[in-house]
Amino acid sequence: MAGNLKEVAQRAGVSLATASRVLSGSPYPVSEELRERVMAVAEELDYVPNAQARALIVGSSRTVGMLVGEVGDPYFDAMINGVHRIAKEQSQLVTIVSTGRDPRRELDSFRLLQSHGASVMIVAGSGLDDPAYREGLAARIRSFSGTTVLIGRHEIDPEQRVLCVQADNLDGGRMLGEHLRALGHTRVGVVSGSSVVSSTSDRVRGLTEGLGVEPRVLEVGQTREGGYEGTRHLLDVDPDLTAIVGTADQMAIGAMAYCREQGLRVPTDLSVAGWNDIWVGRDLVPSLTTVHLPLEEMGEAALRLALAPQTAEPRAQTFPVQLVVRESTGPVRS
Amino acid sequence: MAGNLKEVAQRAGVSLATASRVLSGSPYPVSEELRERVMAVAEELDYVPNAQARALIVGSSRTVGMLVGEVGDPYFDAMINGVHRIAKEQSQLVTIVSTGRDPRRELDSFRLLQSHGASVMIVAGSGLDDPAYREGLAARIRSFSGTTVLIGRHEIDPEQRVLCVQADNLDGGRMLGEHLRALGHTRVGVVSGSSVVSSTSDRVRGLTEGLGVEPRVLEVGQTREGGYEGTRHLLDVDPDLTAIVGTADQMAIGAMAYCREQGLRVPTDLSVAGWNDIWVGRDLVPSLTTVHLPLEEMGEAALRLALAPQTAEPRAQTFPVQLVVRESTGPVRS
């Protein structure tokens, strides 16, 4: 049932080498006659080449590994999409492992993918503000013979052979903060993902700058439920908050759900804003004010950069973000 | 920088075999002393085993291939999630390729993943009502030495060595149809995905049965935009429709968006329902009536079944679906 090259060669009455030259698209010359004979037999036997054996020799298997925090999180899903699009275009296979943002798991997974012959590694996981993590990641990158792309802010030795793709989260935070300030908000609550993740802490930092005052930050799980529960806690502690920001749209959606249940009108009683601009944001009622990140483009850029001929090209690419003002934010009720 | 087994063995002053026995977790006996020496060297060299070479010998690489219609479609994303969860649990690597529902591409991708050593293949793509496709898929499955799991209704030779996971779409359609009929709807429009996909045609068929009358079906792209445009066309052609059903929630969301823009109130002027029960459905206003499919569970079941010892166990598993009535459907305005 298997059918390997040797068998094809035998049945076609040619040598292993010739069969290989025909089937592997080698630029080597083979007579038309033999070529056809080999092709015919391969077809008949339904020969499927063994890419692993091939990779063993040529040293590359057209495979890219991708490390994400969580499949199912719209943030990562969008980037996965972008990566997949380029992968299809360049006939690369993508193997994704979700690390649950556990640094230990992330490092292990890097090894695993490395072991399985990935020639490009896209680390979309986190970018943790944790020295041990950073050192571990640096070590992995050093021992990796392929190209590594880091998505998000990673404080990695600039001499390191890596590519970086990131969004200007700080700027996005500022814009959102200024928007809220202009609407008169001074008592703002934030339901935030883990602040060890640098992109999250950047968001909050930017927001604080734009706002001009410290918001009340609560770290919760980066899910709809996290946003829901977090909002409840924030409002319990400080019922005078006039706005809630989620560091991811799902969380803002959770916040809005809580408001709806409590009879709080958005934005009349409370303004709500999110981050990432997931597709459904504009279909909510009220539609969601958010910071747009070009996540798909970032995913595309990640793989494209990695696959591009490694010249002294820009090794880092920062994407601008955009404030998308919709209906969920409004002036403070006087 | 590479560092292979041979190098480890040499530096540790042992034979290749011994190093292998230590590092590959073979049950073979090795003295404590040598074991430690090997481990130390491996650590120091940051030795990363070559899984491809290993796979070449043991014949399996703990890798599962997954074929989906489109990464980014909430329907597939949910199943991917389920698969990933089990994969993590069983330390399997998952390689996903999205086929855009193109039968040709799906078959090619199957080969590709097969070539790359997948030992389980999960086909979540489509299940097309197309003889050529069916035959092609059957051929691929036959030549595949691993286990194949088909998600969705696939009319495959029952003697074939495959596992099946599916949802009772027909039943879901009936329930939704009856629900609408009970509310008095007789003029119903459907924005539908491609009817060549058997799960889609099952949905429409069930719906028709439950409704007791033929709905007006329009095939569009299975996206929010498809639902939006489709609804416009349907209402242009027949302004007297009292309900719109999308064969996927995104399409229903598009329909609701169109209504909102046109000043049509849901469900007062028009009822809207969807399918799949994506998480955000309950956060819409009005919240979305839909048919719940246990997509994550189905993904989990797919991989779990494939990995289970292949006894004469149930080779097929059909999941019940559930009608989730929310606010977007209501009685026909009299």
Next chain:
DNA sequence: GTGAAAGCGCTAACAT
């Protein structure tokens, strides 16, 4: 133009 043979990194008999 074609074939024989070496070897990619590793494991599994088979000795010892």
Next chain:
DNA sequence: ATGTTAGCGCTTTCAC
């Protein structure tokens, strides 16, 4: 308990 050797399926010198 350890080492030697023969391959896994394939590509690639190197002869012819």
